[in-house]
Amino acid sequence: MKPCKDIQNQLADFAVGVLVERERAEVERHFQECPTCQRELSALQRTGAVLDALEPEEAPAGLWQSIRREIETPKQEPAHAPWWEMLFPAQWPRLAYAGLAATAILAVALLVTVSRLSPAEDDETQDFLQRHGMLAWNDPLSDKAALGVMLGRSGAGREMQ
Amino acid sequence: MMRATILVGMAAMTLAVCVASEIGAPTPAASPAERLRAAQSAEDRLTLRATLNTATFSQQSSVSSQVVVCRKPGCCRWEYQSPALKGLAMIEKGDTVIRLDPAQKTASAACSHREPGRFDLLLKNYTVTQERTEPIIGRAADVLVIKHREAGSPAKKVWVDRATNLILRTEYYDSDGKLATLTFYTDIEWNPPLADSLFEILDGWKKVAVEDDPGKHWDREGLSREVAFNVCEPAYLPAGFAVDGFHLYHCRCGVASAHLRYVDGLNSVSVFERFTQCPGRGRGRGFGWGKGRGGGRNCQLLASQPGRMLVRQVGDLSFILIGDLPETELSKIADSVK
Numbered sequence: 202m203k204p205c206k207d208i209q210n211q212l213a214d215f216a217v218g219v220l221v222e223r224e225r226a227e228v229e230r231h232f233q234e235c236p237t238c239q240r241e242l243s244a245l246q247r248t249g250a251v252l253d254a255l256e257p258e259e260a261p262a263g264l265w266q267s268i269r270r271e272i273e274t275p276k277q278e279p280a281h282a283p284w285w286e287m288l289f290p291a292q293w294p295r296l297a298y299a300g301l302a303a304t305a306i307l308a309v310a311l312l313v314t315v316s317r318l319s320p321a322e323d324d325e326t327q328d329f330l331q332r333h334g335m336l337a338w339n340d341p342l343s344d345k346a347a348l349g350v351m352l353g354r355s356g357a358g359r360e361m362q
Numbered sequence: 363m364m365r366a367t368i369l370v371g372m373a374a375m376t377l378a379v380c381v382a383s384e385i386g387a388p389t390p391a392a393s394p395a396e397r398l399r400a401a402q403s404a405e406d407r408l409t410l411r412a413t414l415n416t417a418t419f420s421q422q423s424s425v426s427s428q429v430v431v432c433r434k435p436g437c438c439r440w441e442y443q444s445p446a447l448k449g450l451a452m453i454e455k456g457d458t459v460i461r462l463d464p465a466q467k468t469a470s471a472a473c474s475h476r477e478p479g480r481f482d483l484l485l486k487n488y489t490v491t492q493e494r495t496e497p498i499i500g501r502a503a504d505v506l507v508i509k510h511r512e513a514g515s516p517a518k519k520v521w522v523d524r525a526t527n528l529i530l531r532t533e534y535y536d537s538d539g540k541l542a543t544l545t546f547y548t549d550i551e552w553n554p555p556l557a558d559s560l561f562e563i564l565d566g567w568k569k570v571a572v573e574d575d576p577g578k579h580w581d582r583e584g585l586s587r588e589v590a591f592n593v594c595e596p597a598y599l600p601a602g603f604a605v606d607g608f609h610l611y612h613c614r615c616g617v618a619s620a621h622l623r624y625v626d627g628l629n630s631v632s633v634f635e636r637f638t639q640c641p642g643r644g645r646g647r648g649f650g651w652g653k654g655r656g657g658g659r660n661c662q663l664l665a666s667q668p669g670r671m672l673v674r675q676v677g678d679l680s681f682i683l684i685g686d687l688p689e690t691e692l693s694k695i696a697d698s699v700k
Contacts, residue, residue, distance in 0.1 A: 202548070234498065236544060237417065237426070326671070326682075328613045333632040333684040334667060336609075336623055338459050338474035340630060341402055341481045342508070342518060344532050345454070346416040346429050347543040349440050351667045352461055353450035 394490040404527035409434040412550040437561040469563040470570040484627025487602035542668035579607040593620040598698035602626040631685030638680045
């Protein structure tokens with residue numbers, strides 16, 4: 202069976218049906234034993250379906266001329282303004298500054314909340330998760346390869362004498 | 363003459379059946395549960411070098427790795443090929459599991475007992491049916507489906523090799539019915555020469571213990587003395603769960619925890635109990651976020667393995683519950699801890 206890397210390089214061509222018969226058969230054979238690549242294909246097909254569903258839009262008249270004008274017109278160096286005017290332009294309404302301040306406060310509050318609510322980021326939590334996983338190692342039908350991935354994420358313990 | 367031929371034929375057939383059962387090959391009359399039991403023990407008899415792929419899916423992300431497996435009776439080594447795991451290897455020798463971290467050159471050893479009774483518990487709580495037979499990596503495999511008798515999930519599908527009983531592929535569906543882990547072989551080399559050194563901790567590696575008394579089962583009183591508070595047991599457990607054992611566990615900051623483990627054969631629930639205060643890390647750090655609330659938003663899906671974690675704080679004690687159960691069930695267990 203071809204490796205997943207090779208198959209995934211061909212997925213886009215497979216999805217739009219431009220692979221030759223032999224290549225197409227190879228990919229289909231691979232799918233029979235590889236759900237990962239099957240999922241990749243489904244994701245690709247879903248994205249394609251979304252794109253297909255979009256209506257093509259007409260560009261506004263004069264768009265290309267204005268782009269061309271923009272490219273060809275030499276740029277002028279802007280006059281240097283004081284740093285506080287660059288940070289807080291005078292033409293911005295007061296409401297905009299109030300909005301900025303509220304957003305900053307919300308962002309800080311969110312960061313604090315997330316760091317307090319997310320057990321996955323805490324070393325102690327990892328210890329308990331690892332302990333839970335370790336004792337499941339010899340349970341009936343335990344998937345040891347998958348458990349190893351989980352146990353491999355961080356190390357805890359004390360040096361032995 | 364004819365009678366002698368028949369007798370010889372019958373003897374040959376009996377011998378063939380005996381040999382087949384000895385090497386673990388399925389007998390035609392084996393029930394799905396018997397096939398599963400044989401598959402459970404098959405890997406202990408086999409010698410192989412193989413490549414398998416494993417993937418764990420969660421809401422936030424998926425983690426996958428190719429793994430090189432070297433197995434012979436009594437021991438096994440898994441070498442993870444994913445760059446994210448930085449050369450991690452796991453060794454199993456009997457009940458000892460060793461995690462080799464090449465970055466730190468450390469070997470962490472822990473103990474996980476095999477309890478034959480857990481498989482009987484699995485058969486009591488789960489149904490085993492044979493769905494179909496299909497080829498996988500060119501070998502005929504029976505697809506067995508293990509489903510929770512009442513809830514239907516969690517569930518597991520295993521592809522059992524008809525010739526050797528080795529499990530060639532597994533799919534685990536969590537308590538929400540979603541595919542949570544997937545592992546499958548991509549090639550197998552049978553009976554290769556495997557050096558003993560593959561299953562040893564080599565000179566120069568630092569040995570690390572992750573538990574005080576590996577594998578020791580405590581009684582409630584003894585454990586209460588060790589952790590310096592009365593260990594509480596949940597009055598409620600979901601149907602089919604039974605006590606697996608009480609253990610003593612120290613987290614990395616040195617705080618002693620009681621670890622109560624419950625199993626239903628396929629699934630397990632851990633209840634950790636300890637003082638909230640953690641020397642050197644500050645009060646409230648880590649598990650302080652459940653403080654003052656009798657429930658609230660303190661149950662989370664796990665990112666690295668199937669299941670959820672729920673944290674409760676009652677007075678000076680923290681209760682950490684981990685298991686692949688719906689949030690309502692974990693909450694009911696937590697509410698019943700007395």
